[in-house]
Amino acid sequence: MPPSPPDTREVILEAIDLTREFDGVKALDRFSFKLHRGEVLGLLGANGAGKTTAMNCLLGLTLPSSGELNAFGLPLQANRIKILQRANFSSAYTALPGNLLVWQNLLVFARIYGVPNPKKKIAELMELLEISHLSKRVTGQLSAGESTRVNLVKAFLNDPELLMLDEPTASLDPDIADKVRKVVRKVQRERNIAILYTSHNMRDIEEVCDRVIFLHKGKIVCEGTPADIIAQSSSDNLEDVFIKIARDGELLDEPKKDSAV
Amino acid sequence: MNFRIISALVMRYLFLYSRSPMRLVELAFWPVVDLVVWGNVTVFIQKNTNPEFGSYVLFFLGGMILWDIMFRAQQGVAISFLEDVWTRNLLNIFVAPVRSSEYISATFIVGMLRILITAVVLSFISWFGYAFNVFQLSWWLIPFFLNLMLFGWSLGMISTALILRWGLAAESLAWAIPFFFQPVVAVFYRVEDMPAWSRPIAWCFPPTYIFEGMRDVMKSGTMNWDYLGYAAGLNILYLALAGWLFVWVLNLTRKRGLLTKFATQ
Numbered sequence: 001m002p003p004s005p006p007d008t009r010e011v012i013l014e015a016i017d018l019t020r021e022f023d024g025v026k027a028l029d030r031f032s033f034k035l036h037r038g039e040v041l042g043l044l045g046a047n048g049a050g051k052t053t054a055m056n057c058l059l060g061l062t063l064p065s066s067g068e069l070n071a072f073g074l075p076l077q078a079n080r081i082k083i084l085q086r087a088n089f090s091s092a093y094t095a096l097p098g099n100l101l102v103w104q105n106l107l108v109f110a111r112i113y114g115v116p117n118p119k120k121k122i123a124e125l126m127e128l129l130e131i132s133h134l135s136k137r138v139t140g141q142l143s144a145g146e147s148t149r150v151n152l153v154k155a156f157l158n159d160p161e162l163l164m165l166d167e168p169t170a171s172l173d174p175d176i177a178d179k180v181r182k183v184v185r186k187v188q189r190e191r192n193i194a195i196l197y198t199s200h201n202m203r204d205i206e207e208v209c210d211r212v213i214f215l216h217k218g219k220i221v222c223e224g225t226p227a228d229i230i231a232q233s234s235s236d237n238l239e240d241v242f243i244k245i246a247r248d249g250e251l252l253d254e255p256k257k258d259s260a261v
Numbered sequence: 262m263n264f265r266i267i268s269a270l271v272m273r274y275l276f277l278y279s280r281s282p283m284r285l286v287e288l289a290f291w292p293v294v295d296l297v298v299w300g301n302v303t304v305f306i307q308k309n310t311n312p313e314f315g316s317y318v319l320f321f322l323g324g325m326i327l328w329d330i331m332f333r334a335q336q337g338v339a340i341s342f343l344e345d346v347w348t349r350n351l352l353n354i355f356v357a358p359v360r361s362s363e364y365i366s367a368t369f370i371v372g373m374l375r376i377l378i379t380a381v382v383l384s385f386i387s388w389f390g391y392a393f394n395v396f397q398l399s400w401w402l403i404p405f406f407l408n409l410m411l412f413g414w415s416l417g418m419i420s421t422a423l424i425l426r427w428g429l430a431a432e433s434l435a436w437a438i439p440f441f442f443q444p445v446v447a448v449f450y451r452v453e454d455m456p457a458w459s460r461p462i463a464w465c466f467p468p469t470y471i472f473e474g475m476r477d478v479m480k481s482g483t484m485n486w487d488y489l490g491y492a493a494g495l496n497i498l499y500l501a502l503a504g505w506l507f508v509w510v511l512n513l514t515r516k517r518g519l520l521t522k523f524a525t526q
């Protein structure tokens with residue numbers, strides 16, 4: 001791996017030798033990384049590689065077996081509430097209470113996060129994600145794509161400095177996925193948000209992420225900008241790199257170009 | 262503890278109840294059915310036995326109403342939590358800056374609102390239908406109510422902890438918990454009528470003192486003050502234990518990584 005240039009940006013999130021075992025199997029194995037202010041870091045890897053586990057540890061939902069986690073320069077466990085106030089999360093696997101109207105759900109979370117002038121904030125974000133018309137709909141009746149965007153509004157409510165997105169574009173159609181990526185990127189640039197992003201969609205990763213880390217069985221296989229990684233590999237696109245790593249657990253072996261999937 | 266966060270969580274339940282009036286109906290349905298059945302039985306017995314026995318029968322009605330207060334408080338806490346589980350909202354809450362104490366406080370408040378509604382409905386019907394005026398318990402009603410509510414909260418936290426640990430498989434257990442206590446806390450009979458070996462157990466739980474007190478008040482208009490003291494003291498103990506259990510289980514689920522599996526299942 002070529003040495004990356006020294007980074008002087010503020011470290012928002014840091015994991016040092018993060019290890020998480022489940023029944024003797026390591027879902028994460030001495031995983032270390034830094035996420036800087038304003039940076040979008042993609043976590044990639046096959047199903048079961050440890051991406052969600054990493055995110056759950058970083059959110060304090062799961063305790064690591066060993067290792068150190070810091071956010072905003074503070075140890076995570078001891079400062080969970082303080083950190084969560086400055087962070088947010090959205091995933092395709094969580095939902096807002098289905099029996100409430102969209103605006104009701106958003107208002108509840110705006111209050112939880114102490115958003116000043118919540119109604120205005122909600123209206124602005126809904127406009128940004130092009131879902132203003134959904135405000136009075138019953139949350140549980142939204143389509144997957146609609147509810148993903150509502151979840152994203154929730155995730156942006158507190159102007160997070162750190163955002164964790166676990167497969168935010170899963171179940172979106174290509175058009176909406178494209179819009180979501182662009183909005184995430186736009187808001188991220190405007191506010192200089194640090195984002196940790198997982199996705200199985202390589203288009204997402206190439207468009208959204210400044211840097212990616214490939215995980216295999218809980219270990220880092222390689223990291224760098226998407227372009228760097230493609231250059232290091234024997235493939236000519238990220239999708240093939242992904243498949244290679246998922247199957248072999250490593251980036252390189254004897255050069256063999258095979259882009260037919 | 263941050264009051265804004267508690268109020269936001271309570272607001273969520275108010276939205277929920279305003280959106281689904283059936284939930285309000287559910288609050289009144291079983292208590293009313295119970296009350297009507299017990300009320301009719303009471304009338305039947307009063308008509309067909311001597312007056313002294315008839316007055317005893319009123320204890321059933323009183324016991325039933327007070328029992329329901331405790332049961333509703335427990336349910337209020339457990340259901341508030343289950344709503345978050347059922348709607349897959351739990352993760353959103355756990356990744357928000359919400360402390361366990363704030364979350365629990367909100368469920369307490371929801372529990373309190375629920376029992377207020379139930380209590381008003383029951384009191385109303387029992388007075389008009391059966392001339393059982395709960396206010397014959399006069400201001401004793403307030404400490405009775407508070408103590409039963411506190412114990413209901415403790416049981417609610419224990420139920421919540423069980424669900425958190427064992428998932429929805431423990432859901433029915435959560436409903437059943439108050440009924441484990443029903444035989445031993447002397448709801449419908451006096452402690453002295455219970456088998457001797459079970460009496461010391463009965464005195465370990467706050468509701469026993471309240472139900473004994475209720476009968477004393479209905480009989481003589483007053484009760485042993487010590488009983489209220491014991492009930493309150495024990496309640497504080499149980500609340501502390503239940504709170505500790507909840508936090509312990511929450512940390513355990515974090516350690517085992519169960520929280521997320523459970524919250525997204």
Ligand SMILES: Nc1ncnc2c1ncn2[C@@H]1O[C@H](COP(=O)(O)OP(=O)(O)OP(=O)(O)O)[C@@H](O)[C@H]1O
Nearest residue numbers: 022027046047048049050051052053517518519522
């Ligand atoms: N609570 C748990 N108990 C036992 N094993 C677990 C638990 N959570 C995760 N695992 C295991 O840890 C490994 C990593 O899972 P994780 O969910 O982090 O994968 P992932 O990279 O997010 O996969 P996907 O792309 O499918 O979402 C898997 O083998 C999984 O079975």
Ligand SMILES: [Mg+2]
Nearest residue numbers: 051052053166
């Ligand atoms: Mg995952």
